Amino acid sequence: MFSRACEYGIKATIFIAMQSKDARRVSLKDIASASNAPEAFTAKILQILVKANVIDSVRGAAGGFEIDAAKLSTLKLSQIVSAIDGDEIYKGCGLGLEACSETQPCPVHYKFAKIRNDLRLMLETTTILELAEGTSKGETYLKRDQML
């Protein structure tokens, strides 16, 4: 559904959010380890998110990544997906016709439009903060436990 880069980006952002809400800055190493993703690749994705103003970075010795409080309170899942995969997945369409129109819909339009809209709504209303809180509480997980 999402690209691997986007999956890593979502996990990384949730982890940063978990720490940022307690005012802790985190390093690339910690992020990659917590989300079970390759370090160098994660670095590239973090750069995309920094440039998209989804997360903030601090260079140098005690540097790392964080999300400022104001941003964190409004940050939506859709912003991450948009920055990495673009909005094709939830705005573009089923058969990838050159252009979309209600007056010349493709065969799957009526079946697809509802799913796509539900997906868009979900991405645009789900906040990173609520995902981070669920994970902090131990209700959800960023990586699988070894015993399972």
Added chain:
Amino acid sequence: MFSRACEYGIKATIFIAMQSKDARRVSLKDIASASNAPEAFTAKILQILVKANVIDSVRGAAGGFEIDAAKLSTLKLSQIVSAIDGDEIYKGCGLGLEACSETQPCPVHYKFAKIRNDLRLMLETTTILELAEGTSKGETYLKRDQML
């Protein structure tokens, strides 16, 4: 959402179905032209669908592709997607964790599960025949008109 190969596969199958319900066999050339897809690539995808027993092929001079009546009456969109992209999209998952479990869900699980299930249901209940009929009636289109 779907791979390009899958988009071509869906359009191709709908076109074959449109002709097959009037007992007309169609050639690769006609299929590629009707679905606005590259011919050689479409050929590869048609081979996948033949091997997956989604469509039938006849070699030689008056050969081409068709879908036999019995098959056409039960053919679902999910069979095409499964054959080309696999079922990851509607059975696999949001953050691509190593394994999925209700007892150790990932952060997006509760948000994502509903969408994924709606998508699965849609793909498994939508028939190629109904899509083909809509296109035959001129209600839906496989490619965009030039004037738009």
Added chain:
DNA sequence: TCTATTTCGGATAGTTTTATCCGATTTAAA
């Protein structure tokens, strides 16, 4: 000032996806 730590950014490599080419095989019809 020097050093260690860390992000930043360019180069590069491997893999998958998309796409093309062309010869082999099959078959209907001349």
Added chain:
DNA sequence: TTTAAATCGGATAAAACTATCCGAAATAGA
């Protein structure tokens, strides 16, 4: 039997995606 029209299948190329490596730049702290 020959020819023409098709699918079939292997080889290959181009593009996108995933991944790694390493040096440059910045910065806190000794």
